[in-house]
Amino acid sequence: xxxxxxxxFIFPSILAMVLFISLPIVSVVVQSLFVxxxxxxxxxxxxxxxxxxxxxxxxxxxxxxxxxxxPLGRFAGFANYVNRNHLAIDEIGAILADNQGFGDVLSxxxxxxxxxxxxFTLVYCFLVTPLAMALGFAIALAVNTLPGLLKGPTIFVSxxxxxxxxxxxxxxxxxxxxxxxxLGASLQSLTGDPTLSLRASPxxxxxxxxxxxxxTNGPFSFVVFYAGLQxxxxxxxxxxxxxxxxxWEVIRHVVIPHLAPLATFVALVQLMDNFxxxxxxxxxSAEANATSLSWLVFNDLVGQDSQLFGSAAATSVVTxxxxxxxxxxxxxxxxxxFNRKAV
Numbered sequence: 001x002x003x004x005x006x007x008x009f010i011f012p013s014i015l016a017m018v019l020f021i022s023l024p025i026v027s028v029v030v031q032s033l034f035v036x037x038x039x040x041x042x043x044x045x046x047x048x049x050x051x052x053x054x055x056x057x058x059x060x061x062x063x064x065x066x067x068x069x070x071p072l073g074r075f076a077g078f079a080n081y082v083n084r085n086h087l088a089i090d091e092i093g094a095i096l097a098d099n100q101g102f103g104d105v106l107s108x109x110x111x112x113x114x115x116x117x118x119x120f121t122l123v124y125c126f127l128v129t130p131l132a133m134a135l136g137f138a139i140a141l142a143v144n145t146l147p148g149l150l151k152g153p154t155i156f157v158s159x160x161x162x163x164x165x166x167x168x169x170x171x172x173x174x175x176x177x178x179x180x181x182x183l184g185a186s187l188q189s190l191t192g193d194p195t196l197s198l199r200a201s202p203x204x205x206x207x208x209x210x211x212x213x214x215x216t217n218g219p220f221s222f223v224v225f226y227a228g229l230q231x232x233x234x235x236x237x238x239x240x241x242x243x244x245x246x247x248w249e250v251i252r253h254v255v256i257p258h259l260a261p262l263a264t265f266v267a268l269v270q271l272m273d274n275f276x277x278x279x280x281x282x283x284x285s286a287e288a289n290a291t292s293l294s295w296l297v298f299n300d301l302v303g304q305d306s307q308l309f310g311s312a313a314a315t316s317v318v319t320x321x322x323x324x325x326x327x328x329x330x331x332x333x334x335x336x337x338f339n340r341k342a343v
Contacts, residue, residue: 026321032080032313034073035205036306037066073310080314085296088112102234114318117291120206124292125274128213133266136221138257141251143222144229155226162219169284173212174198177284202289209280209290217274221266226260228257268330275323293319 010182046055066068082089095108110119141155161169167287176183177198187204232255240250278294281287287295293315302310 015124028313028316031072032317033075033077033310035076035080036073036308037063038069038074039063040066042228047156050247069308074309080310081318083311085113085300085311086314086318087114112164113296114293114315117296119291119324120290121277121292122321123206124210124213125271127210128217128274129267129270132214132217132270133221133263136223136266139222141231141255143226157299158222159205159219161216162223166216166279167283169216170212173208174284177208199286199288204215205284205286205289209284209286212280212284213274217270220270222264225259228259232258248288263332264334268327271326271330272323273301275326276319289307291324299334 040059041054041056042059042062044051045052049317081087084091091108091112096107100108107114129224139158141260143151143158146154164172173183175181177187178184181186184197188194196204236254237250240254245253276294277292278298281290281295283293288300291299296315297312297319300308300315
């Protein structure tokens, strides 16, 4: 294909990536170097028939002038990255200077906003991703052996979590886990604890969020693996069975190696998706026991008296860097395999 035609073919994709990916990332990085303007306060006299008193209020006109002159806010450099809501350099230094035990140090560090969110995000990623992939693979194997009449309904039921909007699905389950809901009341009955509730138990909150993540991520793995199973060479499978291989041995030595590239693709997609976990935390109102990096961005934008754009941008940059670090080993391995096959 001539280079000119090839360039014309990929130009729309390149333009879309520049406009909707590269430029927004640059904008977020720039915004993360600014903080909101400090409130300009003025003192006014408020007089009534009973006397006069001084009142302090925000000078709205001065604030409007500041926003017009400096729309991004006040330049602060890397202050957003090192403050208490992010890397918390000063706070961690003070914690380490106290010379407490290792467990106490970890407990205090993971109570800081960013590290608390990062701990749940990483646990969610490294538990939900492999378990959801295993669940999807198991369902794909099971569906692949069903008679034709049963495959359609089974596939529909299996992909149902993908059809339901994540926020709506989490809200429905949150209502079910409410003490007056069917699941919440059942847990109280089984444990004999009438005070047990999702919001009161951090452990129960984490377990429910992880199970919900596996349930909602499983269908994607199922769809990809089920499609991959249709491409497994049947000659190889039949040869393995003639040689006396059991079903498990066929899966282990024929099916799994054949689907390994698909597994890498699924892992990449789900790691990126799970690293920005957000909807379950909002749906379950679990922010008291579990937060994520995406929830911190949301909280900076709508959970304060004023919108903290710089803080939200800094958390977004940290999230992007975290995703790159998380995907680096998988991408490196994929690149090595590509080079080995090319040679």
